[in-house]
Structure formats: C-alpha cells, structure tokens
Amino acid sequence: MTANAAARAAAPTRREQILREAARLFAERGFHGVGVDEIGAAVGISGPGLYRHFPGKDAMLAELLVGISERLLEGGRRRVAAADGSADAVLDSLIDGHIDFALDDRSLITLHDRELDRLRDSDRKLVRQLQRRYVELWVQVVRDVYQGLPEAEARACVHAVFGLLNSTPHLSGPGQLPRREATGALLHRLARGAFAAAAD
Amino acid sequence: MTANAAARAAAPTRREQILREAARLFAERGFHGVGVDEIGAAVGISGPGLYRHFPGKDAMLAELLVGISERLLEGGRRRVAAADGSADAVLDSLIDGHIDFALDDRSLITLHDRELDRLRDSDRKLVRQLQRRYVELWVQVVRDVYQGLPEAEARACVHAVFGLLNSTPHLSGPGQLPRREATGALLHRLARGAFAAAAD
DNA sequence: TCCTCAGGTTAACGAGCGCTAACGACTCTG
DNA sequence: CAGAGTCGTTAGCGCTCGTTAACCTGAGGA
Numbered sequence: 407m408t409a410n411a412a413a414r415a416a417a418p419t420r421r422e423q424i425l426r427e428a429a430r431l432f433a434e435r436g437f438h439g440v441g442v443d444e445i446g447a448a449v450g451i452s453g454p455g456l457y458r459h460f461p462g463k464d465a466m467l468a469e470l471l472v473g474i475s476e477r478l479l480e481g482g483r484r485r486v487a488a489a490d491g492s493a494d495a496v497l498d499s500l501i502d503g504h505i506d507f508a509l510d511d512r513s514l515i516t517l518h519d520r521e522l523d524r525l526r527d528s529d530r531k532l533v534r535q536l537q538r539r540y541v542e543l544w545v546q547v548v549r550d551v552y553q554g555l556p557e558a559e560a561r562a563c564v565h566a567v568f569g570l571l572n573s574t575p576h577l578s579g580p581g582q583l584p585r586r587e588a589t590g591a592l593l594h595r596l597a598r599g600a601f602a603a604a605a606d
Numbered sequence: 607m608t609a610n611a612a613a614r615a616a617a618p619t620r621r622e623q624i625l626r627e628a629a630r631l632f633a634e635r636g637f638h639g640v641g642v643d644e645i646g647a648a649v650g651i652s653g654p655g656l657y658r659h660f661p662g663k664d665a666m667l668a669e670l671l672v673g674i675s676e677r678l679l680e681g682g683r684r685r686v687a688a689a690d691g692s693a694d695a696v697l698d699s700l701i702d703g704h705i706d707f708a709l710d711d712r713s714l715i716t717l718h719d720r721e722l723d724r725l726r727d728s729d730r731k732l733v734r735q736l737q738r739r740y741v742e743l744w745v746q747v748v749r750d751v752y753q754g755l756p757e758a759e760a761r762a763c764v765h766a767v768f769g770l771l772n773s774t775p776h777l778s779g780p781g782q783l784p785r786r787e788a789t790g791a792l793l794h795r796l797a798r799g800a801f802a803a804a805a806d
Numbered sequence: 807t808c809c810t811c812a813g814g815t816t817a818a819c820g821a822g823c824g825c826t827a828a829c830g831a832c833t834c835t836g
Numbered sequence: 837c838a839g840a841g842t843c844g845t846t847a848g849c850g851c852t853c854g855t856t857a858a859c860c861t862g863a864g865g866a
Contacts, residue, residue: 438638573769599803
C-alpha cells in the first residue's frame, strides 16, 4: 500500500498534518483558545474542510491524547520486556524513553496533563486508564530498585519525576542548553538523583 | 480599617471569594472553559453581578497571576534576606516556601504555568518578569551551594525542580499520602536529591 | 465518455459567550 | 425623611464558534 509507505516515509498524510498542527496550536493557546479555522489555515485548507477528516474538533484532541498515552505505555512495556540487565538498567531505560518523548513531542506532553478534562467521558476514562498503567509500570520498577520504598511514596515519587521530566517546555529560552543530548543527560541525572533521595 | 481586619481574619470579602472560586474553576476547566455565569453562581450571585467587582473576566485572571507571581517572588526574597545560616540553609528555606505554596494553593500553581498566554500583553510581560526574577533568585542560591555548576545548567535544574514541586496537583488520588507534612518532607528530599545529582 | 467519489469550497445557522443597560432594594448619613 | 452609593437583578445585544448544507472540481475506472 502506498498510503502506509507514505506514512512511514517523508510525505505526511493530510490527516497527520492536521494532527500535528492541532497539537501545536492546542499546546500554545489551549483547546478552547483555538478555532477550527485556525487549524485549517495551518494546513492550507479552510475551516470546515477539516470535517472531511475528523467528525469534530473534539475528535482531534481525543485522538491526540489517546495516541500519546498509548505510545507512552507501549514504549514503557517494550523497555521493561527487553530487560536483560538489572532493575537499575530498566529504570534507566524508562527514564531515557520518557526523556525522548518530552524532548521530541513537547506539545503533546503539554496537552497530556493540561487538556484532559476537555474529553468526552469515555475517552477521558480511557486516557486515565492508560496513564495509570504507565505510572504503575514505573512504580513497580522503582520499588524493584529501591526495595524498602512503600508503594504510596513510590507513586508520589514517580509523579514528581514526571513533573521534573515534563518541564522541558519551560526550557525553551534563547541561550538555554542548546544541545539536545546534554539536556537529556542532565534530566536523566536529576531524575536518578530524586529517586535516590526518596530511598533515604 | 474594618476591611483590612476582615481580610486578615475569617470573613472573606466578596472580591476574595470571587478570586478564590475563579482560580478553582480556571484550574479545573481552563480559562476559556469557564463562563462568567459559573463564576457568579459559585459565589452565590449571578453572572453580570461580577462586573461590580471586576472590569472583566480577563481582569480576574490577571489579578490571580500577578498576585501569585508577586507573592512567590516576595516570599523568596524574604527568605534570602533572612539568611543568617549557610547557603545550604537558604536553599532549604526556598524549597520549603515553594512547597508550602504548591500544597496550599494548588489551583494557583496550576494556573501559573497554564493560562499565562491568555493575558493582555502588559500583564503577561509583568508576570513573566516576576517569574524570571524568582527563577534568578533560585539560580543564584543554587550556584552558591554547588559552586562548580554553570549558570545555564543551574537554570535548567531550577526549572526542572519547579516541575517536580508543582506536581502536587497530580497527587490528589484517594489513598495517596494523606498527611500534608509527609508529602512536603518527601518533596523536599526529592528536590535536594535532584540538585545534588546535578552537581555530579 | 460518463459516473463516482474524495476532498475541497462558501454561506449560513444556532448556541453560547462576554458584556452593557436599565432597573431595584438596602444601608448608611446629613 | 430625602439622597446617595453599594450591590445586586434581568433582558438583551453583538460577536464568535463549531457545525451543517449545498455546491464544485479533478482524477480514476467501466
């Protein structure tokens, strides 16, 4: 199929274009702060033309949030399943995966904890469930590394570290840590330092 | 003045009531997701009655964001000025102050980095300036404690630790760390651990 | 060649929004 | 007791937004 080939390669589908631009605009000005005309203009078509690709504005947000939650959980599971080394190495791998996400898809990370309440009930429940599973994945690994840590504390630590890693949208200053690799390494160190401190 | 006495004591002004409820609603559903009728209903009056206290909906958000930025900066300055002990103790004090804020005024913390772009240009510039000063206050103290740390890295660390401390809105689960004091102590340890790891 | 259909267009509708206008009640104060 | 000022009310205006309807165009296949 040429469609799949195109999706995998350079040329993005119109649908994908729309999703990417919508994510950017939603992250910049909020879901209610962006009109469908703006989203259309961002991909070169006008307002109602979007309805050939999506049943409504809500559906775009839903697809974005469900998609990112699934990708996060799936990536986490893959990394845990690929665990040949120590629990310590698995935690490092989880952290790296989340950092990649936070650096590559800033606007999606922003949306992820900001516009969740604008979803229909069913979609919101789905996203919440995926998020919860992702957190529990981390909690298990963290408690595997720091064996004395109670579950409630481990969960709070994981949420806090997510907040730390998801701070990347605030690091977009002019001369701030230009090199992506250095930023990633720093965030990794900070996250490990936080976990280590939690275990006393 | 009885007004000041009332403001300091139990009975809140109508104006303060409005600000508190508006902060809660804005944090829950976003600035554009809340109507003036809802804000009015939350304080027992109806929609347009708000215009006896504020010139418009924007003004409520502006006052909230400017207010919180000023309080954060002012609190930070007070703690730095009260530095009789080591730089280490000052950093501990800054962390404690921010944690108090994150735990006591969750909705304001949420608004603070979420609805900034809905402000008029002048207000946004003011808030940004206050935020920047607050960050620089932290950066100086952090570099005082960890003397080898370059400025750019210190700034990134401060932003990351803010993300960590501001994760409190996500900790509102049912059986999650009920005691406020324990949560605060944990967050403090995590923040110190992150800073320590940044310094290698 | 003609039909179909995907993917656009513009016009317009209905709902909801922030906000104003006009008005009323209640409490001070001279 | 009159007058003013504070703090509400309801009605409604004007605008924006998401969405639908109706129409158009160009490419592909029978």
